[in-house]
Amino acid sequence: MPEVESGVSGPCLCSNRRVRRILAGFVLLCGFVGMPKAAATPAAAAGLVDVRTVVSDAVVDLRYATPDNFVGFPLYPADARCLVHESLAPGLAAAAAALRPDVLVFWDCYRPHDVQVRMFQAVPNPNWVAKPGAYARSHEAGRSVDVTIAGADMGTGFDDFSPRSLAYATEGVSPSAQRNRARLRDAMQTGGLTVYAGEWWHFDGPGAGDPRPILDVPVN
Structure with a gap:
């Protein structure tokens, strides 16, 4: 066919x-x-940024990720990051620029609420450790940082619970350490951050004391 x-x-x-x-x-x-x-990370969703994206030469030495702190054991995971609220970014960049060729060392940045609770349980003295409340302020809001100058004599170490740790202390603080503290204050003030009188290393960004919702964002 x-x-x-x-x-x-x-x-x-x-x-x-x-x-x-x-x-x-x-x-x-x-x-x-x-x-x-892809969903934003919890840190990004909360407006937090890694300080190393802001200050490229920053030395990050998070003491609460090590046993070298006042409680004697780590409060953060070993891979914790130094997170700050994005509103602090321009100020920290300006402060670091004003301080160069010296370098900023970051001892603490954003601090989760549960860590603040554990700190206050260890040292229940609001003169040295902020009492946790129903709102986030300061470190808990990512709007405060604990810093020093790399290699500089500052008169005390971190979290030294003595009168020598006061920002403007003179007794027991050498003239060179007083000058270094003043230099650090001047640099941070260039970026709009103000020193907490009770701790020479603690600096607050604008609005650090305003009450905000608790974040509880992981630091790693």
Whole structure:
């Protein structure tokens, strides 16, 4: 028997294949467009940034990620980051620039609420450790930092619970340490951060004392 012709010419078949390929590509493209975007990290969603993206030469020495602190054991995970609220970024960049060629060392930045609770349980004295409340302020809001100058004599170490740790202390603090503290204050003030009179290393950004919702964002 003679073969029955399909009635579909070669050029038409090629055209149909091209149409199918175009449609398949369109469907695939729509699938990509419709895919949900990756969720922001908790830190980014809370407006927190890694200080090393702000101050490229910063030395991050988070004491609460080590046993070298007043409680004697780590309160942060070993891979903790120094996080600050994004509103602090321009000020910290300006402070670091004013201090160069010396370098800022960050001892503490954003602090989760549960860590603040554990600190106050260890030292329940509001003169030295802020009493945790129903709102986030200062470190808990990522709007305060504890800093020093790399390699400089500042008169005391971090979290030295003595009168020598007062920002403007003179008794028991050498003239060179007093000058270094003044230099640190001047640099931080260039960026709009003010020293806490009770601790020479603690600086508050604008609005640090305002009550805000508790974040409880992981530091790592």
